Amino acid sequence: MSQYRTFSARDAVAYAQQFGGLDNPSELVDAQEVGDGNLNLVFKIFDTQGVSRIIVKQALPYVRCVGESWPLTLDRARLEAQTLVEHYQHSPQHTVKIHHFDPQLAVMVMEDLSDHKIWRGELINNVFYPHAAAQLGEYLAQVLFHTSDFYLHPHDKKAQVAQFINPEMCEITEDLFFNDPYQIHERNNYPAELEADVAALRDDTQLKLAVAALKHRFFSHAEALLHGDIHSGSIFVAEGRLKAIDAEFGYFGPIGFDIGTAIGNLLLNYCGLPGHLGIRDAASAREQRLSDIQTLWSTFAERFQALASEKTRDAALAQPGYASAFLKKVWCDAIGFCGTELIRRSVGLSHVADIDTIKDEAMRHACLRHAITLGKALILIAGRIENVDELIARVRQYS
Ligand code: SR1
Ligand code: MG
Numbered sequence: 424m425s426q427y428r429t430f431s432a433r434d435a436v437a438y439a440q441q442f443g444g445l446d447n448p449s450e451l452v453d454a455q456e457v458g459d460g461n462l463n464l465v466f467k468i469f470d471t472q473g474v475s476r477i478i479v480k481q482a483l484p485y486v487r488c489v490g491e492s493w494p495l496t497l498d499r500a501r502l503e504a505q506t507l508v509e510h511y512q513h514s515p516q517h518t519v520k521i522h523h524f525d526p527q528l529a530v531m532v533m534e535d536l537s538d539h540k541i542w543r544g545e546l547i548n549n550v551f552y553p554h555a556a557a558q559l560g561e562y563l564a565q566v567l568f569h570t571s572d573f574y575l576h577p578h579d580k581k582a583q584v585a586q587f588i589n590p591e592m593c594e595i596t597e598d599l600f601f602n603d604p605y606q607i608h609e610r611n612n613y614p615a616e617l618e619a620d621v622a623a624l625r626d627d628t629q630l631k632l633a634v635a636a637l638k639h640r641f642f643s644h645a646e647a648l649l650h651g652d653i654h655s656g657s658i659f660v661a662e663g664r665l666k667a668i669d670a671e672f673g674y675f676g677p678i679g680f681d682i683g684t685a686i687g688n689l690l691l692n693y694c695g696l697p698g699h700l701g702i703r704d705a706a707s708a709r710e711q712r713l714s715d716i717q718t719l720w721s722t723f724a725e726r727f728q729a730l731a732s733e734k735t736r737d738a739a740l741a742q743p744g745y746a747s748a749f750l751k752k753v754w755c756d757a758i759g760f761c762g763t764e765l766i767r768r769s770v771g772l773s774h775v776a777d778i779d780t781i782k783d784e785a786m787r788h789a790c791l792r793h794a795i796t797l798g799k800a801l802i803l804i805a806g807r808i809e810n811v812d813e814l815i816a817r818v819r820q821y822s
Pocket of ligand 1: 599
């Protein structure tokens with residue numbers, strides 16, 4: 424068994440030569456560490472022509488964006504690789520391909536997506552990918568349906584729930600989404616000018632009750648194998664293509680969490696657009712984001728419903744009408760989780776470039792305030808927003 428050691432660029436090249444599955448591995452000669460996320464090392468491995476051919480990703484034994492003072496399980500690399508392998512089985516078009524992984528070294532070798540771009544950056548620059556929202560809806564429907572009780576044999580489902588128990592990564596989400604923004608905490612990160620807005624979150628009993636209910640669902644509703652962190656920075660896009668990456672938060676949880684995170688990140692972008700494009704040009708880009716939300720949800724719901732009609736194996740869950748009743752609950756959860764994503768990305772440890780890179784300070788603060796106000800409203804009225812058109816109307820109301 425290999426012992427863990429942190430890879431250098433040279434180690435990453437040697438590893439890719441051995442496990443990259445290329446016909447001429449000796450052509451791999453160079454590596455560059457390009458990780459810009461919060462957690463891991465990511466090496467691009469280049470051939471003799473300087474072309475990036477494959478990715479080597481290694482988990483560090485601590486949270487990269489914080490430092491060694493916050494140790495973190497290396498088992499997340501196994502969970503990430505196994506989640507992506509499982510998702511790839513159900514949605515190969517929209518899941519990054521894992522060629523190899525080693526749980527001891529906490530390392531994986533995966534498909535190079537250098538001809539794609541991270542969706543978040545494209546949304547900020549207002550580069551539109553007309554198929555992306557539908558593709559994301561399709562990915563979520565396929566992977567969430569095929570890992571749910573609608574499809575899996577009850578024994579297999581329970582075995583998979585055990586395989587994907589992910590307590591340490593879930594604890595990060597539990598703290599960052601549902602605790603920190605609603606209390607005074609050293610991890611919180613927001614400008615002093617927003618103190619009154621943040622204090623109002625801490626003082627809002629109704630809001631905290633609704634957040635408690637969402638956290639309870641996150642703890643206890645093992646509905647499907649979630650991606651667990653499907654924000655626009657975990658999604659690569661290219662013309663007509665979309666691929667999910669970065670699934671180290673994967674576990675069996677409430678389906679609405681993935682949907683809410685995805686919608687939440689489109690709304691964070693919506694909130695930040697005036698800071699990048701100016702108020703006038705932001706208006707049409709904002710309409711595009713709302714249209715993407717509409718497409719994302721309707722594609723997800725229609726595909727999930729169709730899969731449930733064709734492929735549900737459980738006799739009781741196959742009862743006509745049950746899948747659509749279930750999707751109503753997923754929708755309600757999604758709105759609530761979406762609200763928590765808006766708030767934690769504005770107030771908590773981990774922000775989004777959609778707002779944080781706005782240069783004008785007053786505008787940046789206005790966009791943060793918008794995200795907090797919208798997030799709070801969505802959490803409080805989630806149960807009263809019947810469908811995606813009503814969500815869009817509410818978003819306009821809070822603009
Ligand atoms: C300590 S990790 C902070 C955030 O980064 C990841 O991408 C997740 O969104 C997590 O909440
Ligand atoms: Mg990530």
